[in-house]
Each structure stands twice: as C-alpha cells, then as structure tokens.
Amino acid sequence: MRRGVGAGLCLVTAMVGVVLLMALALGRLSGAVEPAVYRVVARQPGELVLDAGHGGEDGGAVSVTGVPESQINLEIVLRMRDVLGLYGVDPVLLREEDVSLHDEGASTLREKKSSDLKNRVKAVRAVEDGTLVSIHQNTYSSAKYRGAQVFYAPTEGSRDLAEHIQTCIRAALQPDNGRAVKPIPDTVYLMNHVDCPAVLVECGFLTNPEEEALLRDGDYQKQLATALAGAWLTVER
Ligand SMILES: [Zn+2]
Numbered sequence: 001m002r003r004g005v006g007a008g009l010c011l012v013t014a015m016v017g018v019v020l021l022m023a024l025a026l027g028r029l030s031g032a033v034e035p036a037v038y039r040v041v042a043r044q045p046g047e048l049v050l051d052a053g054h055g056g057e058d059g060g061a062v063s064v065t066g067v068p069e070s071q072i073n074l075e076i077v078l079r080m081r082d083v084l085g086l087y088g089v090d091p092v093l094l095r096e097e098d099v100s101l102h103d104e105g106a107s108t109l110r111e112k113k114s115s116d117l118k119n120r121v122k123a124v125r126a127v128e129d130g131t132l133v134s135i136h137q138n139t140y141s142s143a144k145y146r147g148a149q150v151f152y153a154p155t156e157g158s159r160d161l162a163e164h165i166q167t168c169i170r171a172a173l174q175p176d177n178g179r180a181v182k183p184i185p186d187t188v189y190l191m192n193h194v195d196c197p198a199v200l201v202e203c204g205f206l207t208n209p210e211e212e213a214l215l216r217d218g219d220y221q222k223q224l225a226t227a228l229a230g231a232w233l234t235v236e237r
Pocket residue numbers: 053054060061069136137
C-alpha cells in the first residue's frame with residue numbers, strides 16, 4: 001500500500017482541484033442552477049478504500065438491459081481511481097477485476113458470498129485510518145424512481161461523509177435529486193462489520209431505463225466518478 005504525497009504537491013493539487021471541480025460543475029450544469037465549487041483540502045483524511053460491490057458469480061442486481069450491477073460498480077470505481085490519481089491520491093481497491101474475493105475452500109454460491117464479504121471486512125479493517133466508500137446500483141419494482149442516494153454505517157464520521165457526498169452529487173450532476181442520506185440497513189454485512197467511517201453509494205436505479213442507459217455510458221460514469229472523487233478531495237475530518 002502506497003501512502004500519500006508531500007505537502008508541496010498537496011498545495012499544488014489543491015489549487016488545481018478547485019479549478020477542476022469548478023470545471024466539472026460548470027461543464028455539467030444547465031444555467032438554471034448555480035455551480036457549487038468546493039475547495040480541495042490540502043491533505044486528505046487518511047486512506048480511501050473503494051469497494052466495487054459484488055463481482056464474479058455474484059453479479060448483484062441486473063439492469064433492464066441485462067447488465068450486471070457488479071460490472072457498472074467496477075467501472076465507476078476504476079474511473080474514480082483515475083481521477084483521484086491526478087491529485088496524488090492512491091485509493092485501496094478491494095477488487096480491480098470481475099472476481100469474488102472468497103476463500104478457495106468455499107464451494108456453494110452461499111459459501112462464496114459469505115466468505116467474500118468476510119474477506120472484504122478483513123481487507124477494510126487492515127487499512128490504518130481508512131474510510132470505506134462502497135459503490136452499488138439500486139433497483140426498484142417501479143421503473144419511475146431514479147437518482148443517487150448515499151447510506152451511512154453506524155460508525156463515527158459516516159453520516160457527515162454521506163451528507164457531503166450526497167451534496168456533491170446533487171451539485172455536480174443531479175440538481176433535482178431531493179433524496180436524503182439514510183442509515184444503512186442491518187442486513188448489509190460489510191457496512192455493519194467495519195469500524196471505520198463507511199458509506200455506501202447507490203449511484204442510480206438500474207430499473208429506470210433512462211438512468212440505466214446513463215449508468216452504462218462511459219462519459220456519465222466519468223462524471224459520476226469525478227463527482228465522487230471530488231467529494232473525497234474536499235472532505236475535512
Ligand atoms: Zn449491490
């Protein structure tokens with residue numbers, strides 16, 4: 001695991017960052033909404049751990065055109081790493097390929113899923129001063145719902161981070177998104193077994209045809225990844 005960068009570089013990246021986030025906001029928004037510009041903090045708060053939800057045999061939800069959630073999650077996480085790299089931030093990725101992280105001994109799908117989640121918890125806990133951002137996609141029985149929503153773990157700092165990310169997504173990408181952050185349900189194993197600040201971002205609904213098309217689109221994934229990376233670069237803890 002590589003550590004951060006020197007203070008000098010941080011100051012430079014901070015200045016560049018303000019410009020980039022401004023460009024992101026200006027480039028994306030229509031004239032109806034004032035662009036929100038956040039100041040990149042000179043030093044990031046600890047290590048960022050990015051979790052692309054699901055993977056391998058566990059594809060997660062399936063989109064209206066048949067794309068597994070696991071694939072979209074990974075594409076967004078890899079793009080986040082690219083953007084963060086421009087600022088000297090090198091996040092820890094729990095997976096970088098379409099794989100499950102289960103132990104070799106696991107044979108049934110259920111065993112693999114359980115082992116995968118335990119290994120994700122272990123990997124997050126092994127990072128000193130880490131913050132977990134887990135990337136997922138939402139679904140619903142009705143096609144009409146859309147928009148990103150951030151959930152927070154019952155650990156210190158998680159709710160503040162969730163609110164900051166929700167605000168950044170709204171400012172950069174979804175001015176009409178009125179969703180509020182929510183506590184993560186007890187049933188989400190990973191989020192309830194880590195001891196660091198942790199949020200889960202449901203980036204959008206795979207059951208809404210318009211949003212699903214966006215979530216599969218490389219340019220939109222880049223915008224989403226930039227908004228999420230921008231949130232991390234501007235968080236203060
Ligand atoms: Zn998921």
